[in-house]
Amino acid sequence: MVYQVRLEQFEGPLDLLLHLIRIHEVDIADIPIARITEEYFRVLTEMQDLDLAVAGEFLVMAATLVYIKSKMLLPAAEGEEATIEEEDPRRPLVQALLEYQRFKTAAGDLAGFEERRRRIFGRVAPLEEAPARGPLELSLFDLLAAFQDVLKRAARRPDVEVTPRPFRVRERMVELLERLARERPLGFLGLFPADADRRTVIVTFIALLELLRQGVVRVRQASPFGEILIYPLEEA
Amino acid sequence: MSLEPVAALEALLFATPEPLPPERLAELLPTLSGEEISAALASLKARYASPASGLMLDEVAGGVRLATRPEAAESLARLAIVRPSRLSRPALETLAIIAYRQPITKAEVEAIRGVNIDGVLRTLGERGLIRILGRKREPGRPMLYGTSRAFLEYFGFQDLSELPTLREIEALVAPSQASRPAEHAPREEPERAAPTADSAAGPAAAVPAGSGSDPVPEESG
């Protein structure tokens, strides 16, 4: 059979395999692995002949096929004690193929729905809307996109710093401030429970230093070697 | 002077581009009972069913809105309304996996598709079709993705239970069958199926996907 395949027409190695299985009319539950492997390599070679970069995923699948093929050549249950049921080495691949095929079909369904919806037009939202008070609709993607823009703009102005603070530290800073709002002063040692792991101790300490640096909290020691106490700014 | 319930409802739907769920309708029409609102909806629907109407009641994403009838599409062609481009095949596949398997991590989607999906995820996120549901409790705490309400609107679903059940592909299991039903044939041809693909007629046949493998989480909006 002469046919031409172009690698970029496949969504990935599974797609290519499904294609080969179909055009050779083999049973997916009983894939003639040697033959399909051979075909698979032929396609990859064609691609390389055409100087097209073959994505890594295709090569990983090639290795998998070779592995399965070699497993199938081995005499069964050699040396293994109680191999009650020798697993067909093709099985995981077949399952992956079937799974992928289901979603490929589902994607086709979605395309159909999409097409139908494209024939229906809603109303264009008025360009200016009165500030609404209704329930909030906020997308994390929008928030992140906004932050990206902030970062991008700030990159042109080295005088402002926008890079996020490390999350753990930031979180701990907020936590310390929350505790200070309830209980003041805070004992320094109380911040480090005996069972705290190293990482937690370090993060807490950095958070405290950062709060001090920013002038949000103050520390005091009532007497030499006395306990260090932490106050929010208003007091102390 | 106040309008008939059906007129008030119509004005409301006209003024609101996004679908209004029943609770919102009730809030917006506080003088009407639930039954009155239902009756008004039914009456609008009946009125729009006439061939003299260019509008329809579009029941989507758990709500209802006004929209043009599909048959009017040709008359609107000259308006050159800008709309988002169609989703690419990879985007559709990725979206299908996320829709049926949510919440799901990027790595899990990649395992099913067999390819890297960074670029596609970004596109889907930017188009608002997916959203981040949180993080998975496992090493690395990867983010979990799911579909958004915009996803339902885009494909015209009321809720996720309207997704067609995932079909097995007899065609591949029994390859010699010459006369396999067309819609079950794996598509290889790059072009889209005809716009009005029958396979898309779905909602009626929509059985909420049962078993553990196809969880259908409720939209939380």
Add this chain to the structure above:
Amino acid sequence: MSLEPVAALEALLFATPEPLPPERLAELLPTLSGEEISAALASLKARYASPASGLMLDEVAGGVRLATRPEAAESLARLAIVRPSRLSRPALETLAIIAYRQPITKAEVEAIRGVNIDGVLRTLGERGLIRILGRKREPGRPMLYGTSRAFLEYFGFQDLSELPTLREIEALVAPSQASRPAEHAPREEPERAAPTADSAAGPAAAVPAGSGSDPVPEESG
């Protein structure tokens, strides 16, 4: 299947926000004669005159458009209260800065954004997305802001450490080309490229320019 002229006209008026002058109507409905269009307009007008209709034909500025009837104003007044609202771009940016730099003062946010943020801060506060964490030792003892619990809950995160990291953000969203204009700015839509275009090709391939802020890929958006 084609619709009656009056239905085509109605769909056209519905999908067009601005008034359409007669010449434009003739252009948009090339299969109809001038008389047919006039007749269709008259028939629509008569239909909308019924007390069961919430719409009317609004003849303004040398053109005609659909609008809600004045009597519907009361029903519509409640819309502003109940309708879901989105944060403005400035509010989003401010919220993002606070989320990623908290605790932070207003002056510090303003230094980053380059503009006064009083109004935006108030909005975010009223929305319950931010809170005051304390004060900073600086002249004026400015207040320090951070995000609220509600903010995290909204996104399904347990704590701040679950917010996407800078690396994850970069993978998820590309910065928009220009500081993006109005939300509804039309975008150029290349027709669907070859279906496999952005598959495994990764990040470079799949990013439609600056569509990030348009969360609902509404057909007529």
